[in-house]
Amino acid sequence: MTPAPRTLELFYDVLSPYSWLGFEVLCRYKKLWNINLQLRPSLIAAIMKDSGNQPPALLPRKAQYLQNDIRLLGQHIQVPIQFPKDFFSVILEKGSLSAMRFLTAVNLEHPKMLEKVSRELWMRVWSRAAEKAGMSTEQAQGLLEKISTPEVKNELRDTTNTACKYGAFGLPVTVAHLDGQTHMLFGSDRMELLAHLLGEKWMGPVPPAINAKI
């Protein structure tokens, strides 16, 4: 009898490129590891504010570094990620409030669509190629109308607060629940360590798809 799957919560924001990288790696591994991946749409701007942190891109040398780091990781992890032309405008001015409220609404009403719609939003912000996620126009429109309802606003706020209570100062944050312990891991670069904690095999960021789930 296989033991119960371990719950992993992934707190993410589509504004965060590293969130996309972590998301794709975990989506690949959810079929390979004995885990239950729970996606948690959150607001990175609120986490920054609550923790007293600042977006790393505000430090010039970090902004420079990020561009290369994202490019190289995108190649390695095989995610078509590219810096938007006006990066600062995207991150600091436009933000992601409506997008994350929309994903919150998706999660409340059509949770099975959450992965695809999240990916579609990342593709729009962080890649030049946009694909359709497969939601019908009515479905999408209906959800769009809900994004300013108290229910959706509160759900996004609650999820974001949960991330803060886990100690988040940025995103992505992966929370692993195992053997009665809770481990909060920050960043897209803690997946090999996560494998170690789970007692699972790390096969790099692009694991062979044919391995059956144990």
Place this chain on the structure above:
Amino acid sequence: MTPAPRTLELFYDVLSPYSWLGFEVLCRYKKLWNINLQLRPSLIAAIMKDSGNQPPALLPRKAQYLQNDIRLLGQHIQVPIQFPKDFFSVILEKGSLSAMRFLTAVNLEHPKMLEKVSRELWMRVWSRDEDISEPKSILAAAEKAGMSTEQAQGLLEKISTPEVKNELRDTTNTACKYGAFGLPVTVAHLDGQTHMLFGSDRMELLAHLLGEKWMGPVPPAINAKI
């Protein structure tokens, strides 16, 4: 005919726990990959100042996170790393100026000893919660690494010379010119390109860039160098 080894420069400071983790992983892989690992003792405090960055531990939630992160990574990477009891005093008050000047002197005169002496300094501050700021502390580390007392004493006398001060300053400036805002920084020179990678968590990516095999942070030692 094997191609020429690729040069990797590792800029590090013994005050930096993540530097220790990156250092140990690269020391393991230098025997397995076609690389030439150049250790570059640097001063993290100066890099922070020059880049306008701050030690992450100054943000409360990061300080909290760091403690767990270091502990878990230490277990995974099999490095006996432990937070000192008075962490803030160690990092922010005592610092690592003498230690890094000493390592600079070691690198100038006995470069083959640099790896071992660096390790012994990390073992003091980041494993046994021992001082590394006083001369007798630095001497103890050097002796534990296998240096004779005379050799160690001789190097200690040189740490305030212009030659050693300038060398440390130059190395640190080089890290800054590569774009460093913290440590460790690994600079890989390959195919006419230079890649600067920050952190102890870019080693799998480094393997990918080098076209080498990543076997985790604790690779089997018996694999012969290709």
